[in-house]
Amino acid sequence: MVQKFKENWQISRNWQLIFPLLGLIGLGYSSFKLATLIFNNQITITLVIAAVIFYILLKLTLIIFEKLEKKWAVNYRWELISIFLVFATTGSSSMFVSRPLIKMMGINKENLPTFAYWVLYIVIGFIFYQILLVLIGWIFGQYKFFWDFEKKMLRRFGFKCFAD
Structure with a gap:
C-alpha cells in the first residue's frame, strides 16, 4: 500500500513523504475547523461532519492537482x-x-x-x-x-x- 502511494505521487525518497503527510494534516485540520463552525457543541456529529468535509475536500484537491499538474x-x-x-x-x-x-x-x-x-x-x-x-x-x-x-x-x- 505504501509502495503504491509512493509510485502514485512519484516519491523516490522517504523524506518526500513529509509533503503528503503535511497536506493531509492541513486538510484534516481545515475540515475539523469547518465542522466546528456548523456543530460546535456535539463532538460526535462534529467528527462525522469533519470526516465528510475531509473526503469532499480531498476529492476536490485531487481534481485540482490533475489540472494544475498539466499547467505548472x-x-x-x-x-x-x-x-x-x-x-x-x-x-x-x-x-x-x-x-x-x-x-x-x-x-x-x-x-x-x-x-x-x-x-x-x-x-x-x-x-x-x-x-x-x-x-x-x-x-x-x-x-x-x-x-x-x-x-x-x-x-x-x-x-x-x-x-x-
Whole structure:
C-alpha cells in the first residue's frame, strides 16, 4: 500500500513523504475547523461532519492537482503538495508579519478613515506576501517555481524590468 502511494505521487525518497503527510494534516485540520463552525457543541456529529468535509475536500484537491499538474511545470506530483503548502503558509504569514509593522507605523482605525486603513493594510500585506512567497518557497525547495511565478505576477502589474 505504501509502495503504491509512493509510485502514485512519484516519491523516490522517504523524506518526500513529509509533503503528503503535511497536506493531509492541513486538510484534516481545515475540515475539523469547518465542522466546528456548523456543530460546535456535539463532538460526535462534529467528527462525522469533519470526516465528510475531509473526503469532499480531498476529492476536490485531487481534481485540482490533475489540472494544475498539466499547467505548472513540476517534475514530480508531490511537488504540487509542496507548492500548495507554500501558498497556504505565505497567506497567513504575510498578515502575521504586516500586522505588527502597521502598529509600529502608528496606523490604526482611530487615526485613519476605515477605507484608508484597510487599503494600507492590504497593500502592506501584499508586499510582504510577495517577499514571503519566494522565501517560504525556497524553504520548501520550490524557489525556482516561485521566483518564476513572482516575475510573471510583477510583469502583469506592469513592472517591465522582469521581462525575460
